Amino acid sequence: xxNPNPNPAGLPITEGELRSLTxxxxxxHSDTFTEMRETARDAFGPLLYDVSDGAARLVATPTSxxxxxxxxxxxxxxxxVATQTxxxxxxxxxxxxxxxxxxxxxxxxxxxxxxxxxxxxNLAVGTYQAGIDAATAGRLxxxxxxxVEFVTTAQKQHKDHAAAWNAVLKSAGKSEVTGVDMTVKAQxxxxxxxxxxxxxxxxxxxxxxxxxxxxxxxxxxVVKSPAGIQTAATIEPVELQHAAILSFxxxxxxxxxSFTPQDGARPVSDTIG
Amino acid sequence: xxxxxxxxxxxxEASQDLHADAMRDNREQLRELVDVEAxxxxxxxxxxxxxxxxxxxxxxxxxxxxxxxxxxGLGAALVTVTASPxxxxxxxxxxxxxxxxxxxxxxxxxxxxxxxxPFIGGTDANSVVKAFVTKTKDQHTEHAAAFNAAIKKLxxxxxxATDPVLLGVVNQAKPGLTGPxxxxxxxxxxxxxAAQTYVANVGAMKNKSARSVTASIMGVEAQHAAILRAxxxxxxxGAANLxxxxxDAAALPAAAGxxxxxxxxxxxxxxxxxxxxxxK
Numbered sequence: 001x002x003n004p005n006p007n008p009a010g011l012p013i014t015e016g017e018l019r020s021l022t023x024x025x026x027x028x029h030s031d032t033f034t035e036m037r038e039t040a041r042d043a044f045g046p047l048l049y050d051v052s053d054g055a056a057r058l059v060a061t062p063t064s065x066x067x068x069x070x071x072x073x074x075x076x077x078x079x080x081v082a083t084q085t086x087x088x089x090x091x092x093x094x095x096x097x098x099x100x101x102x103x104x105x106x107x108x109x110x111x112x113x114x115x116x117x118x119x120x121x122n123l124a125v126g127t128y129q130a131g132i133d134a135a136t137a138g139r140l141x142x143x144x145x146x147x148v149e150f151v152t153t154a155q156k157q158h159k160d161h162a163a164a165w166n167a168v169l170k171s172a173g174k175s176e177v178t179g180v181d182m183t184v185k186a187q188x189x190x191x192x193x194x195x196x197x198x199x200x201x202x203x204x205x206x207x208x209x210x211x212x213x214x215x216x217x218x219x220x221x222v223v224k225s226p227a228g229i230q231t232a233a234t235i236e237p238v239e240l241q242h243a244a245i246l247s248f249x250x251x252x253x254x255x256x257x258s259f260t261p262q263d264g265a266r267p268v269s270d271t272i273g
Numbered sequence: 274x275x276x277x278x279x280x281x282x283x284x285x286e287a288s289q290d291l292h293a294d295a296m297r298d299n300r301e302q303l304r305e306l307v308d309v310e311a312x313x314x315x316x317x318x319x320x321x322x323x324x325x326x327x328x329x330x331x332x333x334x335x336x337x338x339x340x341x342x343x344x345x346g347l348g349a350a351l352v353t354v355t356a357s358p359x360x361x362x363x364x365x366x367x368x369x370x371x372x373x374x375x376x377x378x379x380x381x382x383x384x385x386x387x388x389x390x391p392f393i394g395g396t397d398a399n400s401v402v403k404a405f406v407t408k409t410k411d412q413h414t415e416h417a418a419a420f421n422a423a424i425k426k427l428x429x430x431x432x433x434a435t436d437p438v439l440l441g442v443v444n445q446a447k448p449g450l451t452g453p454x455x456x457x458x459x460x461x462x463x464x465x466x467a468a469q470t471y472v473a474n475v476g477a478m479k480n481k482s483a484r485s486v487t488a489s490i491m492g493v494e495a496q497h498a499a500i501l502r503a504x505x506x507x508x509x510x511g512a513a514n515l516x517x518x519x520x521d522a523a524a525l526p527a528a529a530g531x532x533x534x535x536x537x538x539x540x541x542x543x544x545x546x547x548x549x550x551x552x553k
Contacts, residue, residue, distance in 0.1 A: 217489065238538065251518050
């Protein structure tokens with residue numbers, strides 16, 4: 001997924017100049033990430049209590065009216081889920097499940113939500129990696145430079161999110177979650193098997209971003225720890241920004257909802273592995 | 274502009290349908306939330322006093338990014354305005370909701386003004402930009418109504434005025450709104466400021482309904498900001514022709530793919546002081 005043309009549109013500004021518009025912001029992101037990870041780790045340190053009421057509510061979250069990841073036959077933006085393709089199914093999380101079975105930790109309360117969040121972030125990282133791999137192998141056709149930039153940046157941010165949540169788990173004396181949300185992955189794999197081009201990948205990614213955002217929004221309602229609420233609040237808008245740009249690239253209206261729905265939020269009963 | 278008007282109309286119609294569904298759902302959720310939480314909004318004098326003290330202390334650190342707000346040199350003025358004990362009348366959550374409503378009211382007024390400009394709302398304006406401004410204005414109207422509904426249920430005074438400090442910023446910017454880029458710059462400041470404020474408020478609010486309503490809106494403002502950043506970058510690059518739905522993805526500069534989300538964690542350094550738009 002390299003960018004062979006630094007100025008594909010013949011713009012009166014170079015790619016380098018345009019990049020400089022965001023370089024300061026990238027630095028700011030780096031600083032913010034460091035601070036956020038430290039804040040989250042410090043704040044969650046003593047978080048070892050059980051808030052099962054909150055977890056139970058997250059379990060009861062309704063499925064998505066957007067139709068993503070609600071079971072066999074789901075339709076996502078015109079992408080009809082069909083059959084499995086084991087080869088690609090394996091590829092979709094290649095970069096995100098090297099070891100561990102964190103579910104055996106039997107986390108409860110806020111920490112269960114933290115583990116779910118880490119697993120969803122890992123899944124996003126793995127899915128984007130599978131997209132990169134597919135594009136590199138030439139299976140998605142021509143990939144525009146802006147798409148390459150989107151995928152690599154979004155993937156990095158999801159890695160940062162996962163690291164932030166894992167820092168919380170580690171500070172609480174728990175194992176990091178290196179696996180993915182297997183419940184969601186099963187359906188992602190099905191959908192990924194049908195991806196033949198960049199729009200197909202973008203639709204899949206859009207669904208994942210919306211599910212992540214909905215999960216964080218639901219978590220804000222059930223998590224007890226103020227630090228946990230704040231951390232989720234700083235991540236949810238970023239997932240929605242990813243979704244907005246994906247919608248734009250797909251030619252869909254980028255801000256379809258006046259109020260972010262919680263439909264499609266994942267429950268803590270999802271399998272992590 | 275490279276846009277098919279019929280396609281855009283169809284997209285907007287589909288979006289309106291989705292939006293109507295979402296509004297229906299959200300109204301019901303909001304009603305349930307505020308019903309549950311009604312009566313819990315009465316101010317605790319000690320809590321309000323502590324809130325006022327903390328916010329007065331933090332105001333001076335809220336202008337670090339050098340945007341329009343910082344350029345207006347408003348930091349010192351804010352200390353004077355918000356240090357007044359009068360702001361401790363309502364509970365902290367109600368004050369934050371009132372400030373949020375005041376920001377929304379200002380956003381609505383600003384987008385309404387923008388639509389009177391020929392290069393935004395005129396017949397020769399970019400159709401995508403015009404449609405975005407129109408729909409975004411409507412969404413802010415709904416946000417203001419949602420914040421005020423939450424305030425009312427918490428027995429607070431609804432806020433129909435605009436944020437007094439940001440109003441000054443908008444008024445200062447008005448004479449310079451001579452082209453699309455200046456409008457986008459101003460809108461981005463408002464959207465990003467709103468998003469940062471709500472992210473900060475979600476972490477600070479005690480009342481669950483206040484928090485839920487705010488949380489359901491913060492990401493929408495962040496999305497507005499993301500699109501405005503992309504549009505801003507394309508305008509700066511002299512590539513207004515690429516502002517289209519769908520865009521010519523192959524022609525987009527690479528940076529357009531990531532300029533919309535510059536931070537992995539949404540910052541709060543430019544969050545508006547929680548009492549700034551509170552009803553006195």
